[in-house]
Amino acid sequence: MRYLIVGAGPAGCTLARAVAERTDAEVLVWERRDHIAGNTYDAPDAAGVLTHRYGPHIFHTREEEAQTFLSRFTEWYPLRHRVLADVHGRLMPVPFNLVSLRLAFEPAQAEAMERRLTEAFGYGARVSILRLRERAEPELRTLADYVYENVFRHYTRKQWDAEPDQLDPAAMSRVPVLVSEDCGYFQDPWQGMPADGFTAMFARMLDHPRIRMELGVDACARMTLDGANLRVDGERCDETVIYTGALDELMRNRLGPLPYRTLDFVFETLNQDEYQPVGVVNYTVDQPFTRITEFKKLTGQKLPGVTTIAREYPRACAPGDTPYYPIPDAQSAGRYAAYRREAERCPNLRLLGRLAEYRYYNIDAIVTRALALARTL
Ligand code: FAD
Numbered sequence: 420m421r422y423l424i425v426g427a428g429p430a431g432c433t434l435a436r437a438v439a440e441r442t443d444a445e446v447l448v449w450e451r452r453d454h455i456a457g458n459t460y461d462a463p464d465a466a467g468v469l470t471h472r473y474g475p476h477i478f479h480t481r482e483e484e485a486q487t488f489l490s491r492f493t494e495w496y497p498l499r500h501r502v503l504a505d506v507h508g509r510l511m512p513v514p515f516n517l518v519s520l521r522l523a524f525e526p527a528q529a530e531a532m533e534r535r536l537t538e539a540f541g542y543g544a545r546v547s548i549l550r551l552r553e554r555a556e557p558e559l560r561t562l563a564d565y566v567y568e569n570v571f572r573h574y575t576r577k578q579w580d581a582e583p584d585q586l587d588p589a590a591m592s593r594v595p596v597l598v599s600e601d602c603g604y605f606q607d608p609w610q611g612m613p614a615d616g617f618t619a620m621f622a623r624m625l626d627h628p629r630i631r632m633e634l635g636v637d638a639c640a641r642m643t644l645d646g647a648n649l650r651v652d653g654e655r656c657d658e659t660v661i662y663t664g665a666l667d668e669l670m671r672n673r674l675g676p677l678p679y680r681t682l683d684f685v686f687e688t689l690n691q692d693e694y695q696p697v698g699v700v701n702y703t704v705d706q707p708f709t710r711i712t713e714f715k716k717l718t719g720q721k722l723p724g725v726t727t728i729a730r731e732y733p734r735a736c737a738p739g740d741t742p743y744y745p746i747p748d749a750q751s752a753g754r755y756a757a758y759r760r761e762a763e764r765c766p767n768l769r770l771l772g773r774l775a776e777y778r779y780y781n782i783d784a785i786v787t788r789a790l791a792l793a794r795t796l
Pocket residue numbers: 425426427428429430431449450451452455456457458459473474475476477478479636637638639640663664665682743744771772773774780781782783785
């Protein structure tokens with residue numbers, strides 16, 4: 420008995436380990452890149468700074484199962500992630516909170532808005548900008564307009580080439596307005612960075628006598644799906660295959676391409692101790708890039724006299740680009756559902772992960788889903 424897992428990202432690695440531990444089967448993992456860990460891959464750059472090649476990743480969760488599972492493979496550097504927005508040169512906390520409000524408005528106006536916010540939602544509430552925009556009170560309308568314009572509108576146009584209200588509301592709810600002074604980017608109880616990096620954590624996860632990892636193998640070049648039949652190297656395959664790549668690619672774009680956003684990262688190493696006050700600064704009103712990450716501020720790496728930053732430029736994904744983000748809108752969801760129905764005709768094919776499920780999942784959600792799937796195999 421053998422399982423074939425396509426992709427060695429968080430989904431594939433977690434599933435491989437969970438299956439190897441729950442069954443006595445062999446687990447073969449195919450990864451087309453020359454490294455494991457998927458988009459969480461991190462490695463030292465030429466200056467020795469631990470950087471994330473595919474964008475900054477911070478682990479955060481309220482799922483105890485995911486936290487407990489990952490903690491078997493790593494110690495944690497306890498990061499409480501903070502993000503500042505650059506609004507016309509003034510830095511203010513994101514999610515927009517009462518501290519941001521006091522920076523953005525004169526004291527009397529800020530006080531009136533704060534009172535209204537607390538009356539409407541209660542101190543400590545997390546309110547989506549889309550919900551805040553529905554309020555009729557004049558103070559809250561002014562506030563909502565300010566936050567929409569200065570935090571969400573331009574950033575979202577850059578990120579998605581769409582207006583905030585054209586996307587699945589869940590996308591905007593990821594970054595609520597906070598009726599509190601909480602300046603953390605995430606509100607999850609567990610937050611941190613794997614002490615030796617994500618790649619090291621996933622390498623330990625794959626280190627199991629019944630897991631075999633093959634890098635540089637593109638499953639789409641070796642696998643075909645024809646109705647209910649899966650073929651590998653031209654032969655009918657009855658083994659269970661768990662696919663974590665893009666579904667339109669596996670299906671040869673039969674129903675048309677699924678849209679994705681990709682990112683161009685521009686890395687720069689500077690001969691200075693530090694570049695910016697926090698790990699991530701979002702450029703929410705100007706600049707063609709969305710954000711600047713300074714990696715040392717995320718990992719806690721001590722390396723005097725040098726630091727590496729990355730600017731992120733989102734754009735539509737063309738053939739050959741890395742598909743980073745499934746697009747959270749109704750039209751894309753409809754096309755994905757049609758692909759999924761086709762894929763479900765094949766009884767030994769399972770879909771898992773941000774690409775294969777075409778969902779805007781964080782690492783913890785993927786780990787939780789992979790553990791749940793392993794229980795059913
Ligand atoms: P991936 O990480 O994409 O891994 C899929 C793997 O499958 C890849 O290695 C790919 O090469 C391989 N593959 C695909 N097709 C094939 C094929 N045909 N043959 C062989 N191999 C194949 N989440 C957080 O929790 N915190 C964050 O701070 C965070 N920041 C993010 C920042 C950015 C810029 C992005 C894009 C995402 C971020 N995420 C974050 C989300 C996180 O990246 C995903 O939740 C996670 O990577 C999903 O894991 P996955 O295994 O499903 O997909």
